[in-house]
Amino acid sequence: MSFFPAPLDNLIDCFARLPGVGRKSAQRLAFYVLRLPKEEAEAFANAILEAKNSVRYCNICQNLTDGEICQICASPKRDGATVCVVADPKDVAAIERSREYNGHYHVLHGVISPMNHIGPDDIKIKELLSRVNKGGISEIIMATNPDTEGEATAMYVSRLLKPLGVKVTRLAYGIPVGSNLEYADDATLFRALEGRREM
Amino acid sequence: MSFFPAPLDNLIDCFARLPGVGRKSAQRLAFYVLRLPKEEAEAFANAILEAKNSVRYCNICQNLTDGEICQICASPKRDGATVCVVADPKDVAAIERSREYNGHYHVLHGVISPMNHIGPDDIKIKELLSRVNKGGISEIIMATNPDTEGEATAMYVSRLLKPLGVKVTRLAYGIPVGSNLEYADDATLFRALEGRREM
Numbered sequence: 145m146s147f148f149p150a151p152l153d154n155l156i157d158c159f160a161r162l163p164g165v166g167r168k169s170a171q172r173l174a175f176y177v178l179r180l181p182k183e184e185a186e187a188f189a190n191a192i193l194e195a196k197n198s199v200r201y202c203n204i205c206q207n208l209t210d211g212e213i214c215q216i217c218a219s220p221k222r223d224g225a226t227v228c229v230v231a232d233p234k235d236v237a238a239i240e241r242s243r244e245y246n247g248h249y250h251v252l253h254g255v256i257s258p259m260n261h262i263g264p265d266d267i268k269i270k271e272l273l274s275r276v277n278k279g280g281i282s283e284i285i286m287a288t289n290p291d292t293e294g295e296a297t298a299m300y301v302s303r304l305l306k307p308l309g310v311k312v313t314r315l316a317y318g319i320p321v322g323s324n325l326e327y328a329d330d331a332t333l334f335r336a337l338e339g340r341r342e343m
Numbered sequence: 344m345s346f347f348p349a350p351l352d353n354l355i356d357c358f359a360r361l362p363g364v365g366r367k368s369a370q371r372l373a374f375y376v377l378r379l380p381k382e383e384a385e386a387f388a389n390a391i392l393e394a395k396n397s398v399r400y401c402n403i404c405q406n407l408t409d410g411e412i413c414q415i416c417a418s419p420k421r422d423g424a425t426v427c428v429v430a431d432p433k434d435v436a437a438i439e440r441s442r443e444y445n446g447h448y449h450v451l452h453g454v455i456s457p458m459n460h461i462g463p464d465d466i467k468i469k470e471l472l473s474r475v476n477k478g479g480i481s482e483i484i485m486a487t488n489p490d491t492e493g494e495a496t497a498m499y500v501s502r503l504l505k506p507l508g509v510k511v512t513r514l515a516y517g518i519p520v521g522s523n524l525e526y527a528d529d530a531t532l533f534r535a536l537e538g539r540r541e542m
Contacts, residue, residue, distance in 0.1 A: 147436040149409040155394040158387045162372050171433065173361050177391055178398060178407075185395040188357045189388040192376055195354040196384040199377060208377075210348040234370065237346040 152178065204275070206251040206268045208233045216249060223247045228285040229272065229301065231255050231294060235287065247285075250275065255288055255297040269301060276308050283311045290317060351377065403474070405450040405467045407432045415439075415448060422446045427484040428471060428500065430454050430493060434486065446484075449474065454487055454496040468500060475507050482510045489516060 146153045152174060159170035177185055201207070202214035205227075209215070216222055216236075226247030230236055236249050254267040275281065284305055288294035302312040317335035319328050328336070345352045351373060358369035376384055400406070401413035404426075408414070415421055415435075425446030429435055435448050453466040474480065483504055487493035501511040516534035518527050527535070 147439040148432070149398055149407055149413075151390070151394040151397045151409050152407060155390045158390045163375050164368065164371065169363065172363065174394065175433070176362050178394060180395070182395060185391055189391040191350070191354045191357045192384055192388040192391075195350040195373065195377060196379070196381060198350045199348055208348055208351060210350050214348075233347070234374070240346040 201251075201253075201268075205249045206253060206271055207236055207249055208251075221246070224280060225282045226285065227272075227275070227281055227283070228287050229298075230287045231267075231289060231297070235289075239287065247283075250284075252288070252297070252301075255293040256300055257293045264300060267297075269304070272301065273304060273308070276305060276310055281310055283313060286312060286314045290315075400450075400452075400467075404448045405452060405470055406435055406448055407450075420445070423479060424481045425484065426471075426474070426480055426482070427486050428497075429486045430466075430488060430496070434488075438486065446482075449483075451487070451496070451500075454492040455499055456492045463499060466496075468503070471500065472503060472507070475504060475509055480509055482512060485511060485513045489514075 148156070155174040155177065156167075156170045159165055159173045160167055162170075165173070177188065180188070198210045199208050200210070202209045202217055203212055204217040205214060207214045207216065211218075217224075223246050227250050228239060228245060228247055229250045229252060230239070231252050231254060233251055233253075236251060239245050239249075250268070250272045252267040252269065252272070254262055256262060256264055256267065272284075276284070284302075286298035286302060288298045298314060302314075305312050316339055317332065318339055319325065319332060319336045325333070347355070354373040354376065355366075355369045358364055358372045359366055361369075364372070376387065379387070397409045398407050399409070401408045401416055402411055403416040404413060406413045406415065410417075416423075422445050426449050427438060427444060427446055428449045428451060429438070430451050430453060432450055432452075435450060438444050438448075449467070449471045451466040451468065451471070453461055455461060455463055455466065471483075475483070483501075485497035485501060487497045497513060501513075504511050515538055516531065517538055518524065518531060518535045524532075
């Protein structure tokens with residue numbers, strides 16, 4: 145049973161459905177929204193509608209955009225011959241933050257995961273193949289996460305790409321910069337030794 | 344610098360402004376909303392507008408309601424001669440959950456707090472006085488939090504009420520049910536001893 149008016153309960157329910165937000169937090173958030181000035185509450189509601197209605201996938205790389213083509217694909221300064229394949233738009237943001245990469249991207253929107261009933265046709269693999277088939281791409285960098293599903297997806301996609309005559313690479317494995325050898329796990333240390341380079 | 348389309352960034356900003364929600368969580372929440380079915384995203388936006396527009400203060404007790412008068416004040420089953428004074432609508436919900444109380448409430452919407460520039464005129468004290476002046480109330484239970492500001496507010500309000508010929512009581516202090524004496528603080532133990540009752 146609830147002791148709040150119905151519209152407030154409804155708002156608490158909405159917040160409680162968000163990932164990582166429990167009942168108590170949802171209540172705190174709903175009360176915060178109630179205390180907001182009217183314009184700010186309306187701006188919040190509009191931000192939800194606006195994001196939901198205007199954000200779509202880029203026609204080329206499937207990254208999120210509010211136009212037809214994302215800023216990266218549209219930029220004449222970026223090198224379209226290299227394509228970095230990631231699982232999620234957040235990974236694009238992470239790689240962009242490093243300021244090291246000047247090529248294009250391809251966002252798969254997921255990884256192959258039989259456990260979760262996600263097969264190759266459920267993520268944007270065929271869009272990647274048709275990009276490569278159109279030509280002009282010389283290297284594909286597989287940058288899915290270094291976990292089981294990310295590895296399997298990278299392996300699967302690279303096997304489809306190699307017959308098309310494109311160079312397929314994978315992000316380097318190794319010890320993270322600024323970390324401590326003592327706490328590195330065995331698999332990472334093994335890969336770091338295996339991939340050692342001359343200084 | 345951001346690497347997401349502007350409407351998405353805007354939504355992340357909105358979430359990041361909520362209390363206890365950091366930048367990373369805001370990003371996760373915004374992506375969750377993006378992936379919601381259109382109807383659910385719209386329902387979320389409407390819940391915000393609806394709660395903001397329809398929830399107001401009860402004309403009598405200042406609790407939250409979506410009508411003129413809240414359910415508790417409107418109920419013929421509740422005893423209007425006893426009024427429990429709380430700082431916050433969430434405290435009404437807490438006391439209602441105990442199912443022990445059958446009187447009315449008065450919500451102050453805050454406590455006197457000189458540190459935060461909240462004086463007696465900034466909370467609903469005069470509304471309480473005018474309720475008592477109208478007659479029909481025999482007991483006021485002060486149920487503000489047992490912290491410095493809650494105590495000071497209870498003391499201040501009780502001094503205003505006593506001359507009006509109404510009985511003013513305060514919630515009992517003591518050890519919480521189910522707790523462990525070993526971990527009880529000195530002040531609570533002192534109050535528990537002081538308020539001991541014959542078995």
